[in-house]
Amino acid sequence: MAEKDLYIAALEKKLAELSGIEVDQIKKNQLANASSEACSIREMAEYVEGIQVKQAGQVITGQVNPQVAAVFAHIKAELGEERGAHSLPPLKYDYSALEPHICTTIMQIHHTKHHQGYINNLKAAVEKLAEAEKANDIAAINALFPAMKFNGGGHLNHTIFWTNMAPEAGGEPTGDIAEAINKDFGSFQSFKEKFSGVSVAVKGSGWGWLGYCPKDDKLAIASCQNQDPLQLTHGLVPLLGLDVWEHAYYLQYKNLRADYVKAFFNVINWANVNERYEVARKAAGH
Structure with a gap:
């Protein structure tokens, strides 16, 4: 076969x-x-x-x-x-x-x-x-x-x-990334809702992203179609990406993308996201 x-x-x-x-x-x-x-x-x-x-x-x-x-x-x-x-x-x-x-x-x-x-x-x-x-x-x-x-x-x-993923991970972030999320989105819950909404709403295949804007020294949420790189598309340094191509979840969640996005928050490696954020800020001179 x-x-x-x-x-x-x-x-x-x-x-x-x-x-x-x-x-x-x-x-x-x-x-x-x-x-x-x-x-x-x-x-x-x-x-x-x-x-x-x-x-x-x-x-x-x-x-x-x-x-x-x-x-x-x-x-x-x-x-x-x-x-x-x-x-x-x-x-x-x-x-x-x-x-x-x-x-x-x-x-x-x-x-x-x-x-x-x-x-x-x-x-x-x-x-x-x-x-x-x-x-x-x-x-x-x-x-x-x-x-x-x-x-x-x-x-x-x-x-x-x-x-961006790890076993026994998830929960809420700590460190500099936690402070930045609270500053730029108001709260972790507000970030979670916005990130989830953007990821679920991707038309067809693509990615939901949390990125860092070096120019403004701010976090931003964006989506990309297909496999378009975040930095090439939006000028944002990638910190946290969620693959919402259907191959990434269909076997387990079928057409329920929102359930998959919700489950993703249980495996986010916030230590990795925080490290990426610190490196990106340093490279930008902040």
Whole structure:
């Protein structure tokens, strides 16, 4: 059986166990939702393969999109990875450690299949980028930007996401981040309601974020579509990210995104968020 078929069969089995609903009754909806990211990853790989690099020596016009380099700069800042040297970061906890809030099967598939898929695509895009740079094909370089943003963002966003969670975590934050939340949102409860509302309201696939604005020295809540990086999209340094693609919760929470967002607050690693906040403020000179 093909890997895709095995993946779908595993999803169907787990969904039946969790919901007690006959898979045939909801199969069409399940496949559309739970397989959406796998399809997006595959489509982006095909997009990269389809970009044709011109032969060296042809007349070149235009300018390279500066956001191409920015994607790799953000990845290096988070992971220390040079362009093209990308790998799956190990989790600091077991796949089962976030139970019962996020189930083991979701964590296994999410980390080893989806995140790895972004990395594979990113490395393929980097190879094509190097070819385009050698040929000085600016059009091809810029055409690769959507792949850099999608796959590079997927790698970056997920890396932050894994560190934002921890077993036996959750509750209310302490330290500088707690003071900043109270200052910028009025209270932790007010922050929680706003963050939850923005995350639940993401149309289609995307992320809910708590970020830091270096210019204003303030916290802000924002959402991003698909795998768009927060800093590239809104100019905010990412502190806390919540993946609301349906693959991140569908097996366990089905279409009840609000329940998943509520459960997420039980696994937030506030020590990590606080550390990110302190580093971001220091880098901004505050």
